[in-house]
Amino acid sequence: MGKQKKLAWLAAVCCACMVTAACMIPYMPAVVFKKEDSDDVMAFLPLQKEKTFDIIYTHSIHKTKVAETYVWENGVIRQTALVYHDPAVGMPANAEQGEKLIITDGTYTLSNMKRTFPYIDMRIGRVRANHRLKYKGKEYELKRYIPPGSWTRMSVQKINVLQQLKGVEING
Template structure:
């Protein structure tokens, strides 16, 4: 009788441990810059955020073959705010001036649009196959996106909390 009661208690304890581990595995807890496969929600890669909430996307313009750098920060509402754009050539596909409230500057042969307040819940990007050489810059370090994501892949970039399971399935760009 005591053995049976003890066995039942152990079984209940093991079941509670299993359920709590399963819950911890699937509850989103870590805020990250996430690269999802198209619009499926499947996390391909991510950058876990610490206190630093700024990042940049750098690429080679397909026509000018010069670098373009888009600078972003994360808002309190967990949206993506573009606050600066840097480019080297005035031509097709590049702005010729700043919008209201923005500042246009030319410095050291480069053009800057500063004080931008363009806010997005997310944005889409197709990883370049030939020239684009997309990179993400986080904490002043560049990461080649083609090292983590297949060239030609359409990714959706957003800020979201991810679960331990998603972290295990995706690629932590900072650890590669």
């Protein structure tokens, strides 16, 4: 093999290595749903400037709508609000220190929450939960992107090109 062919081959290998490395660099912030507690991305929703999103579902016992509001900041998910209709099983009956609870026409709104989570485990409902992700005014039914009954770990993180290729992008 001549000197020019060796150099061309070496340049091609170097380019391939650089492209592969670039595909592994996390760059895009997204709400990410991973399979159980693995690194397998099932679905993701890219975040733009707006870092606030809601998880909306029907409570399995009360059969009423629940809306949880989150914001991504400093590498963690912070819950900022919770709106619900029944303070029974699984729902707070009052506000914790620094939080504010307002009850209007049977709707409980808990605000000024500062509860932080590195991730949130959830099971996508099969029958009535109808988990939805709301971002920038649009709602996305999670069962369209993640099999109902699946245990998933929701987090907000920067993902790379390879993770995007493995998961399903949540979009309208």
